[in-house]
Amino acid sequence: MSTQALDYVSSLQNRFGTIDYSQWQGVRQEFYSYVKYPTAGSNTITFFADTLGQNNVTRFQTNMPKANSFGQTYFLIKSIHTGIRIANAALNGTGTGVTTYSTLDIDNIASDYLNGFLEAGYLDFSIGSRPFLQIPKPFLYLSPLASEPEVYGRGFSLMTTAANNQQVVQTDAPLVTQASGRSRAFIIEPSILVEPEQAFSIAINFPTGSVPITSTNVVNDSTNPLYVGVTLDGILLRPLQ
Amino acid sequence: MDNNLISSLVARFGSAVWDQYQVVRWMYYDYVRVPTGGTSQLQFFRVPAGALDPNATSVQKTIEQTNVPKATSFGQNYFALSAIRTHVNLLPKNRQVAAIAANSRAVSRGYSGIAAGVMQTAYNFLNQGTLEIGFGDKQYLTLERPFVNVPPGAGVEIGNISGNFPAADVATGPNKYTTFWTQQSTDPRNIFVVSPTLVIEPEQTINVAINFYGANSPSFTGTFIVDDTPTYATPGFEVGMIFDGYLIRPRQ
Numbered sequence: 001m002s003t004q005a006l007d008y009v010s011s012l013q014n015r016f017g018t019i020d021y022s023q024w025q026g027v028r029q030e031f032y033s034y035v036k037y038p039t040a041g042s043n044t045i046t047f048f049a050d051t052l053g054q055n056n057v058t059r060f061q062t063n064m065p066k067a068n069s070f071g072q073t074y075f076l077i078k079s080i081h082t083g084i085r086i087a088n089a090a091l092n093g094t095g096t097g098v099t100t101y102s103t104l105d106i107d108n109i110a111s112d113y114l115n116g117f118l119e120a121g122y123l124d125f126s127i128g129s130r131p132f133l134q135i136p137k138p139f140l141y142l143s144p145l146a147s148e149p150e151v152y153g154r155g156f157s158l159m160t161t162a163a164n165n166q167q168v169v170q171t172d173a174p175l176v177t178q179a180s181g182r183s184r185a186f187i188i189e190p191s192i193l194v195e196p197e198q199a200f201s202i203a204i205n206f207p208t209g210s211v212p213i214t215s216t217n218v219v220n221d222s223t224n225p226l227y228v229g230v231t232l233d234g235i236l237l238r239p240l241q
Numbered sequence: 242m243d244n245n246l247i248s249s250l251v252a253r254f255g256s257a258v259w260d261q262y263q264v265v266r267w268m269y270y271d272y273v274r275v276p277t278g279g280t281s282q283l284q285f286f287r288v289p290a291g292a293l294d295p296n297a298t299s300v301q302k303t304i305e306q307t308n309v310p311k312a313t314s315f316g317q318n319y320f321a322l323s324a325i326r327t328h329v330n331l332l333p334k335n336r337q338v339a340a341i342a343a344n345s346r347a348v349s350r351g352y353s354g355i356a357a358g359v360m361q362t363a364y365n366f367l368n369q370g371t372l373e374i375g376f377g378d379k380q381y382l383t384l385e386r387p388f389v390n391v392p393p394g395a396g397v398e399i400g401n402i403s404g405n406f407p408a409a410d411v412a413t414g415p416n417k418y419t420t421f422w423t424q425q426s427t428d429p430r431n432i433f434v435v436s437p438t439l440v441i442e443p444e445q446t447i448n449v450a451i452n453f454y455g456a457n458s459p460s461f462t463g464t465f466i467v468d469d470t471p472t473y474a475t476p477g478f479e480v481g482m483i484f485d486g487y488l489i490r491p492r493q
Contacts, residue, residue, distance in 0.1 A: 104346060148398065
């Protein structure tokens, strides 16, 4: 449609349209979608395909009005980011003892951050069937805007004596998080305007092969699942009340 | 022939309708395997997804590794290059050789538990190389030590990473449990900004390589400690080249 055609449509809307766009407002909004990352891994993790109230989905997982669409509103996407959350991160691991960790990869979630699914995958964001973003290793490049908790006082936790009388320093378990904070926002410039009822899809794909969870003594699909999420930050355009 | 004349000809007789083009933020990326024994050159954007990695011909690329539409070119789109990132990435544990994938202490010990271990070698690797970027036959950028001068500006934050003794192994003494981790800068302010922006035209041939002059890149062979026997394995790394900028393409 040419610029002239847009002018023509605009003129028609003003005269005969069913919507009064002068009565619309713009508000900052975030739409998010969190889903379980299965311990066995998956070739595709799909986001924004669930909607509130269906399949026991609550606002813990998403605040989308409907699946794969922003419903009857416009949404101007200005940035995109990922997140990872788990109910119990088990910072000291799950291994033997209370003052030390076992050094087994399965006992600390740092194994996954340093050498797991964060180092793989690509994010595809398509509107209709057309890609608008393809981002490699999205859990690295699309940092969370929310700042991760800061943890201090870790390091030496215990000294013990080895069998040969050497003093051995015992330390706390590794602590690794996504690099985070608003200064790391992945800005989509120019912004992307998703129109009402426009179908979009966001998925993180692993076509080279799924990457299972390493810290299987921490992450458990039923008792302590790991959630991964994608958040779209922008401006919601909707009718005034 | 000046730009005004070309513009006039395009508007009157051209096969493309330029006011129907859109601009979207875009990344073109290409991750290639690092030959484990060292190499004199890593080439990027040489092949699209589906082809074999020229640096490791047993590895077929997918869109996880690259999203270029064709070899050495961005195809029928314009691309305005505004920033460059490189990324040295340790392959996920389950994509390493079996001796590492099945190792129970890969992260807490295997990658750095010996003097010339994986992370020590990676540190040396990060301080080497020369990035050379050309279009057609013309050289545009030459940057020394690209992994430190052109970092990814993204990654993980490490609050604590250090070795420990499982109680059962204390008797073996403090010999193989030192753990540290090496990575590039994750600060997004450190990415290499291309200003003025460089517009890469359709079908323009792209030549991007990191060359290791004087001596090959460090060898990662046998830098992973598998057990106390001792047994060693060789870890796999990939290096990514990310062109960050704006894709200019026809509207739907």
